[in-house]
Amino acid sequence: MKYDFDDIVITGYSCITAAGVGTSPILSLLDEGRSALVDIPDDITGGISLKWGRAAFFKATDYMPPLKARKMDRSSQLAFAVTGLALKEAGIDTKALDPEKIGIAMGCGFGGVGNSSEFLTGYFNAGVEGLAPMLFPNTVSNAAASNASIEHGLKGPNITMVQRFCSAESALLMACRFLQQGQADIMLAGGIDELNPLIIRGFMELGQHRQYGSCFSEGCGVIVLETAKSASDRNARVLATVKSISSIGLMPDSSADVCCRELLGDCSGISSISLSGTTVETKNILNRLPDCSRIDIAAATGRSLAMGATAMACFASCLQPSERGLHLASSPEGPFFAIRIDGGCSDAR
Amino acid sequence: MSKKRIAITGIGVFCGAGKNIAEFTDALINSKSGIAQLDMLDTSPFPTSIGAQVKSYDPLDHFSPKDARRLSRSDQFGLIAAEEAISGSGFSKHYSPFETGVSMGAGAAGMFQSEAWLKALLAEKKITPALLRGILPDRTTTEIATRFNLCGYQNSITTACSSSATAIGWGADLIASGSLKAVLAGGSDTLSLLTFAGFNSLKVVDSRPCSPFSLGRQGISLGEGAACMVLEDYDEAVKRGARIHGTVLGYALAGEAFHMTAPEPTGSTAARVMRSAATSAGITLEQVGWVNAHGTGTPLNDIVESNAMKTVFGDRVKHVPLVSTKAMTGHCLGAAGAIEALATVISLSNGFIPQTLNFRGCDPECDLDYCHEGRRISSCDIAISNSFAFGGNITSLVLGK
Numbered sequence: 249m250k251y252d253f254d255d256i257v258i259t260g261y262s263c264i265t266a267a268g269v270g271t272s273p274i275l276s277l278l279d280e281g282r283s284a285l286v287d288i289p290d291d292i293t294g295g296i297s298l299k300w301g302r303a304a305f306f307k308a309t310d311y312m313p314p315l316k317a318r319k320m321d322r323s324s325q326l327a328f329a330v331t332g333l334a335l336k337e338a339g340i341d342t343k344a345l346d347p348e349k350i351g352i353a354m355g356c357g358f359g360g361v362g363n364s365s366e367f368l369t370g371y372f373n374a375g376v377e378g379l380a381p382m383l384f385p386n387t388v389s390n391a392a393a394s395n396a397s398i399e400h401g402l403k404g405p406n407i408t409m410v411q412r413f414c415s416a417e418s419a420l421l422m423a424c425r426f427l428q429q430g431q432a433d434i435m436l437a438g439g440i441d442e443l444n445p446l447i448i449r450g451f452m453e454l455g456q457h458r459q460y461g462s463c464f465s466e467g468c469g470v471i472v473l474e475t476a477k478s479a480s481d482r483n484a485r486v487l488a489t490v491k492s493i494s495s496i497g498l499m500p501d502s503s504a505d506v507c508c509r510e511l512l513g514d515c516s517g518i519s520s521i522s523l524s525g526t527t528v529e530t531k532n533i534l535n536r537l538p539d540c541s542r543i544d545i546a547a548a549t550g551r552s553l554a555m556g557a558t559a560m561a562c563f564a565s566c567l568q569p570s571e572r573g574l575h576l577a578s579s580p581e582g583p584f585f586a587i588r589i590d591g592g593c594s595d596a597r
Numbered sequence: 598m599s600k601k602r603i604a605i606t607g608i609g610v611f612c613g614a615g616k617n618i619a620e621f622t623d624a625l626i627n628s629k630s631g632i633a634q635l636d637m638l639d640t641s642p643f644p645t646s647i648g649a650q651v652k653s654y655d656p657l658d659h660f661s662p663k664d665a666r667r668l669s670r671s672d673q674f675g676l677i678a679a680e681e682a683i684s685g686s687g688f689s690k691h692y693s694p695f696e697t698g699v700s701m702g703a704g705a706a707g708m709f710q711s712e713a714w715l716k717a718l719l720a721e722k723k724i725t726p727a728l729l730r731g732i733l734p735d736r737t738t739t740e741i742a743t744r745f746n747l748c749g750y751q752n753s754i755t756t757a758c759s760s761s762a763t764a765i766g767w768g769a770d771l772i773a774s775g776s777l778k779a780v781l782a783g784g785s786d787t788l789s790l791l792t793f794a795g796f797n798s799l800k801v802v803d804s805r806p807c808s809p810f811s812l813g814r815q816g817i818s819l820g821e822g823a824a825c826m827v828l829e830d831y832d833e834a835v836k837r838g839a840r841i842h843g844t845v846l847g848y849a850l851a852g853e854a855f856h857m858t859a860p861e862p863t864g865s866t867a868a869r870v871m872r873s874a875a876t877s878a879g880i881t882l883e884q885v886g887w888v889n890a891h892g893t894g895t896p897l898n899d900i901v902e903s904n905a906m907k908t909v910f911g912d913r914v915k916h917v918p919l920v921s922t923k924a925m926t927g928h929c930l931g932a933a934g935a936i937e938a939l940a941t942v943i944s945l946s947n948g949f950i951p952q953t954l955n956f957r958g959c960d961p962e963c964d965l966d967y968c969h970e971g972r973r974i975s976s977c978d979i980a981i982s983n984s985f986a987f988g989g990n991i992t993s994l995v996l997g998k
Contacts (some may be wrong), residue, residue, distance in 0.1 A: 249698070249749055249776040307599060308640035346812070347854065361732070364791055368712050371794055372719050376642045384795035385857040385987055388704075389734065389755035394988025398854040403866065406852025406990050407763065410735045410755050419754050425774070431849070431873075449718070461687070497698050497742050507748075510695065518715065523941035553733075581739050583751050 250494040250513065256424050257479050257592065258488040260472035262330050265549040266465055267334070268300035269560045274460075277548035278511040285463050285550050288478055292445040298457055301465025301550030302443055308421055312399070322442045323359035326468040327392035328399050330386035335400065338472040339484055340434065349433040351404030353423035354393035355415025357441030357553030363387045382481025386426045392468075400576060413460075413525025414495075415439055416469065416556030417577045417585035422495050423473055425576050433478040438470035439554025447493050460526060460580060466549030469558030488564035488573075491588035498582040504532045511534055511586045517572045522563035524556040524577040533576060533584070540574070560589065567591030600879035602831035602846065602997075603769040605942055606839040607686025609678040609783075612822020612936055614926045617681060622943050628952045630925045632806040632818045637709075638793055645802045649820030649927025650788055669707030669731025671823075672740050674784030674932075679741045679821035683781060686827035689745070691837050692778040696787050698750030700768035701738040701825075702784035704762025704931020707731025709789040734931070737785050750778050755931070758891070759850070759954045760784055762934025762984035762992040763819030766848025778833065783939075785823030786931035788994070793819060799858070805955070807894035807928075809921035810903070810967040813957035814894045820927020824935035826942075843942035844997040846979065847878025853989030860898060860985060864905030871909045871981055872990045877900060878979075878995035882910060885995075886977020887908060887968075889941045891985040892921025893928055902983065907965075918966045918973070924954035934984035934992065941982045941996050950975045985993045 265270055265597065266284035267273040270430050277284060285299040308325035311332065315571070317325060334422045341351060342501035364387040370378035374538065385391065390408035405426045411418045416439025423435035443466035453459035479486055492513075499507040523544040528534070530558060545559045556577050567573045571591040606617055613631030615621030623629065627909040631649035651674070656665035659677055668676070683689065688697070717724035719836035730736070730869060735753040742751045750771065754764045761784020768782030796802050803815035826845075834841055849870045854863040875882055890902050903919065910917050922940045929936050944951050949972050956969035982994045 249771070251774070252775065270993060301931050344918040348851070352852070358733075364708065367795065368715055368791055369719060371790070376794070376798075381795075381798040384798055387791060387795065388987050389992060390757055390986070391857070391986045394852060394990060397854045398856065398989065401854050403852060403854045405850055406756070406854075406988070407850065408755050410733055410753050411738070411751065412733065412735055415735075423925040427771065435673065444716075450714075450726070450729050450732075454729055495750055495946075496695065496748065498694075498746075498748040503748075507695075561657055576746060582742070584750075 252492045253424055253428060255476035255583055256427050256473055257476050257486045258471055258491045258564050259474055259479050259484040259486060260334045261470065261564060262328050262333035262337050263467060263469035263558040263561050264303055264306055264326055265301050265467035265558055267549050267569055271565045274545050274548050274562050283548050288448060292448050299463050300443060303467050306437045310353055321363040321391055323392040323440045324386060324395035326442050327354065327396040330468040331396040331400055332474050332597060334470040343544060347401050347403040349404055350402045351426060351432040352393045352397050352402050352436045353407045353419040354388045355419040355439040355554040356392060356408050356435060358408050358444055358447055359392050359440050360387045360389050361447060362442055362444050362555045411583060413553055413577040414577045414579050414583045414585050415554040415558065424490055424493060427473060427475050434472065434474040435558060436470050437470060437473055439552045439557040440468045441552035442466050464548040465552045467558060469561050471557055472563055486592040488567055489590045491590055494586045496584045499584060508532050508536055518574045519571060520567065520573045522559050522573065522575040524559040525579055527576045527578040530578040532567060564589060601773040602844050603772050603828045603965040604689060604829050604831040604834040605842045606829050606834050607682035609681025610824045610939055611651065611674050611677040612926055613651050613820050615635060615862060623826060625923055625940055625943055625951050626972065628745055628954055630806060630952045630954055632927055638790055639789060643797045645797060645804045647806060648788060648818055653819060658843035666727065667738065668734035669710050669736065670753030670787045670837060671706050671785050672737045673729050674787060674823035675701065676740055676744060678783060678825040682825040682827050683745055684720060686839065687830060688779045688827055694746045694748040694777035696749055698749040698777050698780050699738050699747050700752050700764045700771065700780055700782045701740045701766035702754045702931050702934060703734030703737060704757060704786035705789045705792050706734035706736060708791050709787050712790050717866055735848035741781060743866060747769040747781055757986035757988065757993040758930050758933050759986040759990045760931045760934065762938060762982060762994050763850055765826060765845060765938055766992060766994055769845040770831055770918045771868055772828055773906035776833055778829065780828045781825055781892055782828055783823065784932040784935035789823045792930060801895050803894060807924050808898045808955035808957045809892040809894040809924055809953050810960065810963040811956050814896060816895045817893045819926045820929040820931050821938050822932050822936055824932060824939040843946055846995040846997045847874050848994045849877055850992040853991065855989050857988055860901040863902060864908060867902060867923055867991050868906035868908035871978040871993045874981060875993045880995065882981060884979050885981055886919060886975060887918040887980050889937050889980060889982040890919045890921045891983045893954065896922065903963050903965050915966055918929035918950050918968045920951055920953045922951055938994050938996060941980050945980055945996065945998050948975060949973060
C-alpha cells in the first residue's frame with residue numbers, strides 16, 4: 249500500500265543515542281568509520297564478548313527537575329528530552345500555537361520493560377510489601393509519548409505503536425495521515441527504545457544476541473512534521489519533505505520480487521538511501537538500488553526496534569535541496585517500509 | 598477520516614463473558630457477567646480475588662502442541678477471535694493477500710508468560726526462554742497476518758486501554774483511504790500478575806464485581822480476552838454479498854496532556870474527542886442513540902465521563918444512555934476497546950442497549966441514564982464507544998448498524 253503526500257514537511261529533528269545528542273555525532277562516527285558501541289560488562293553477559301549502544305551519558309536531570317525525572321521511566325525521560333530538543337530545533341513554541349493541533353506519534357521498542365521488571369522484581373522479592381505503585385503507570389508502552397505530551401502540552405492526536413524494527417516508520421505513517429486529514433497541523437513522530445541488563449539476558453537466552461539482538465542500542469529520535477501551510481504561516485525552515493510512504497506487511501519468499509517492486513515503486517532519480525532495521529540483510533530490496541549512496545546508522549549506534557526516526561533524522565540532515573532520497577526499513581517477519589524523503593530548501597516560502 | 602462507510606463483515610470474540618459470538622451475544626442480551634473467582638493467578642496476597650478470566654481454557658483445544666507452547670496466551674486469544682471473524686466474513690477469496698492487512702491493539706501481551714521467566718531467573722532456576730517470545734505486543738499481529746496470509750500491512754497500537762479502539766479506527770481508515778480492501782482489526786490482552794498487582798497497588802480494584810456509575814463503587818474488575826472485526830468498504834461488501842454486522846462510521850483520538858493516571862476532571866478532552874469522532878463520521882450528535890462508556894467503575898473515571906457526556910449532548914444528555922459493559926467483561930485493558938466496540942455493534946444490530954450491571958445505588962455525581970435497571974429495546978442506528986487510557990489517551994469510535 250502507498251500513501252502520497254504533497255504538503256508534509258520536516259521542520260526539525262533531534263535524537264539522543266549512544267553517539268551523543270543530535271545527528272552530528274552519528275554522522276561524524278560514520279564519516280570516520282567508527283562506532284559508539286562498547287563492550288557489555290561481563291557480569292551481564294557471563295563473560296561472552298558482546299557490544300551494546302547504551303546512551304550511558306544521558307542524565308535526565310540535565311533536561312528536567314530531579315523530582316520529575318524520578319517519576320518517569322528511562323524511555324519517558326529520553327522522549328521528553330528529545331521532544332523538547334526537536335521542538336526547539338523547529339522553532340516551535342507550543343504555548344504560542346493551538347495545542348489541540350499538535351500531536352505525537354511514537355514507535356516504541358522495549359519501552360516499559362524496565363519498569364515492568366523492576367515492579368515485578370519488588371513483588372517476587374518481598375511480596376505485596378515490595379510493590380512500588382509509582383512504577384506501575386510507566387509500565388505501558390505509551391508512557392514515553394504520553395509523558396512527553398503532558399510535559400510539552402501536546403493535546404492533538406496521541407498514539408504509540410510497536411511493530412518491531414519498523415515501529416518508528418509505523419508512527420510516521422500515522423502522523424502523516426493525521427496531518428493529511430487535518431487532525432493536526434504539527435505532529436512529532438519518533439521512535440524510542442531502552443536497553444537494560446535484563447533485556448540483554450533475555451536476548452542471550454533466546455539466542456538473539458547472535459542475530460537481531462546483536463549490537464542492540466537504545467535512544468530516541470523525533471522528527472517534527474507539519475503541513476506546508478503551517479510551516480509557511482510561521483516562517484519555518486523546511487529541512488526536508490515527505491513525499492510518499494509505502495508499506496508491505498509480509499514478504500513471502502514466493503512473492504518477493506512482486507513485493508519489492510510494489511514497495512519501491514519508481515526509483516528513478518533516487519540517489520541516496522537510508523537503511524533501518526534489518527534492511528541491510530534484505531538483499532531483495534538492496535539489490536534493486538545498487539548505485540545509491542547509503543547511510544546505515546546501525547554501523548555507528550547499533551540497532552534498535554525504533555531506530556527509524558533517528559535514521560530518518562540523519563538522512564534528512566544529509567540530503568541536498570531537492571535531492572530525492574528513500575528511507576528503507578525492514579523487520580525479519582515484516583513489515584517493510586519505503587519512505588520517499590526529498591531534501592528541503594532554506595525556508596517554507 | 599473520510600465519510601466513506603466501512604462495513605464490518607466478520608466478528609469474533611474470546612473473553613470471559615463468552616468464547617464466541619453466540620455466547621457473547623447471549624451474555625449481552627441476558628446480562629451475564631464473566632466476573633468470578635480467578636484461578637490463573639495466586640491472588641491470596643491481594644485484597645481482591647475476582648476478575649473476568651477465560652475459564653477452562655485448554656490451548657490444545659485450538660492449537661497444535663507446538664503452537665500451544667510457542668504462542669503466548671494473548672497471541673492464542675487473538676488468533677482464536679481472528680479465526681472466527683475471518684471465517685465468518687469469507688473475504689479471503691475476494692481479495693489479493695496484498696490488499697489485506699492487520700491492525701491490532703495490545704496491552705500486556707505475553708507478560709503472563711514472561712513474568713514466569715523473571716520469577717525463575719530471580720530464584721536462579723532454569724526455565725524455558727521460549728516464555729519470552731511473546732513479550733513484545735506486536736507478536737499477535739504478526740501471528741494473525743502470517744496464519745491468515747494478510748500480507749498488505751501489519752501494525753500494533755499500544756496505547757494501553759485505548760489500544761484496540763484505535764486499532765479499529767485506524768483499520769477503518771486504511772480502507773477509507775483506499776490503501777487496503779480488507780483489514781482484520783481488534784485487540785487481544787490477558788490477565789497477568791503485572792496488571793493485577795499493579796492495579797491493586799494503585800488501590801483501584803473493587804473487591805466485588807465492578808459497579809460502574811453506582812454509588813459506593815470502588816474501582817475496576819480486571820478481565821481478559823480478544824475481539825476482532827473484518828472491515829471492508831461497504832459498497833464492495835454489499836457487491837460480494839457479504840453479511841454486514843454493522844459499520845464503522847468514524848473515529849477520533851487525542852491526548853489529554855494532563856496526568857499519567859488521573860483524568861482531567863472536566864472531561865473536556867473526552868468531550869472534544871467524541872465531537873471530533875461524530876464529525877469524522879459525518880453525523881450529527883442528535884443521531885447518537887447511546888454511548889458505550891469507558892466506564893471502569895473507578896470513582897473518578899465515571900464522574901469525568903459523565904461530565905464529558907453533559908458537555909457533548911447538553912440538554913439531550915438524559916436521553917442518551919451511557920452504559921458500561923465492563924461489569925460483564927471486566928476491564929480487558931489492551932483488548933477493552935475492541936470488546937466494547939463489538940458489544941456495541943452486536944447490541945445495535947439486535948436492537949437493544951445493554952445493561953450496566955451491579956447497581957449499588959444512585960451517585961449524585963453520576964446523574965445520567967446508565968441503563969442500570971436492565972437491557973433496553975432500542976431502534977437507534979448509531980452509538981459511540983469510548984476508550985480512555987493511562988497517559989490520557991482517548992479514543993472514540995462511531996459505530997452504526
